[in-house]
Each structure stands twice: as C-alpha cells, then as structure tokens.
Amino acid sequence: MTKKDGHRTLSRRERQMMDILYQRGRASAAEIHQALPDPPSYSAVRAKLRVLEEKGHVRHQEESLHYVYVPTLPRDTARRSALRHMVSTFFEGSVEQTVAALLDLSSANLSPRDLDRISQLIEDAKKEGA
DSSP: OOHHHHHHOOOHHHHHHHHHHHHHSOEEHHHHHHHSSSOOOHHHHHHHHHHHHHTTSEEEEEETTEEEEEESSOHHHHHHHHHHHHHHHHSTTOHHHHHHHHHHHHGGGOOHHHHHHHHHHHHHHHHHHO
C-alpha cells in the first residue's frame, strides 16, 4: 500500500472512529472508546488514533493533560474522497451504475420533491456538459 493509498483507505474500525469525530467535531480517545460499538481495548483505540494521525486524517490538541482529536479534512472533502473510492471500487468507476444502485436502494423512500430535485441536478449536469 502506497502512502497515497494509505491516506485514503481506512479500515472498518478507522471509519467508525472517523464517523464519531465527524459527528462530534472533536473527541478524546476515551470518548471515542465509549462511543464505539463492540469497542477494542482503550490502548487499541489510542493506537488506531496514532495511525489515523500518521495517515493525515486527524490531528491532536493537548487539553487538560490529555489529547483531543479533530479531523484534518472538512467532512465534505472526506465524503467526496470516500465516494470516489466507492464508485471506483464497487461500480467500476461508473457514475451511472452508482446512481442506479442508489435509486434502487432508496426508491421507496424518495418523495416527489426528492425526485424533482434529482431530476434538476441531472438537468443542471446536462447543461454543464453541453
């Protein structure tokens, strides 16, 4: 795994920890440990935080004799990077296949307003591509 790949690729546990940090904005290792489902040991959480820091996903600040961790990228930037990775990995880079899967997955939950908004996004994309 190259450094570039390591920067983007997160394990399941690392993704869970990043989700907690994005939801809270900042958290200590103890807070992350408490929030994790089926948590590993506290020392394992601290080790994973060090790995996330080495990969460039988090940074720490010292507060009251302990570290508080914060994400280094805005959530929107991280979301786009993860989405690009998902499209590439699971949908062979096809946006069409990705959108089709999302619509199939959530079609029962889409309101007419949601569908209108999606249609408008498609129309806007057609105009930009022309």
